[in-house]
């Protein structure tokens with residue numbers, strides 16, 4: 128039987144912040160559920176900006192040669208992607224946005240009508256941390272904006288959500304509350 132693989136992506140510059148804690152907890156739960164994990168730190172990867180050439184829409188592969196090829200291979204080998212990114216300006220940090228741009232043709236194929244997904248059958252978990260306290264982080268669109276932008280990529284790629292989890296109020300403490308950790312665990316049950 129082929130191993131069940133998870134690609135875990137850290138999209139924060141802090142390797143010991145709330146976002147990283149959420150991702151590490153998710154990895155522990157995935158391992159308990161029998162998955163093999165490939166973890167990458169996006170801030171350690173060499174990824175040039177998307178130049179908007181759109182050639183990937185035909186080939187499914189970016190023409191620029193850097194760490195994107197490795198990430199695309201890991202994506203294809205994995206059944207589940209866990210993306211952990213802090214909320215920056217009600218959105219995702221620039222390296223995460225650039226990753227989505229670089230993966231345009233990996234995620235979808237352009238047709239005359241609607242985009243055709245290229246990663247159907249795979250699943251995803253979204254994790255974000257933000258300073259704004261709940262429920263205002265959601266009501267005023269802070270964490271909601273970050274989740275919405277990440278969701279747009281994975282939904283367009285044809286993938287199904289296993290959970291979208293927010294750790295709000297990180298200005299007070301970087302510790303991730305127990306109730307947030309329990310929500311992460313429920314994704315893997």
Ligand SMILES: Cc1cc2nc3c(=O)[nH]c(=O)nc-3n(C[C@H](O)[C@H](O)[C@H](O)COP(=O)(O)O)c2cc1C
Pocket residue numbers: 139140141143144145146147213214215216217218256257258259264269270297298
């Ligand atoms: C450039 C930048 C923009 C930010 N924008 C927001 C924001 O829009 N809303 C918010 O609640 N917090 C915002 N924050 C705070 C971070 O989301 C918060 O510190 C988060 O806990 C960082 O997680 P990490 O330490 O795990 O990377 C921002 C932080 C930075 C550095």
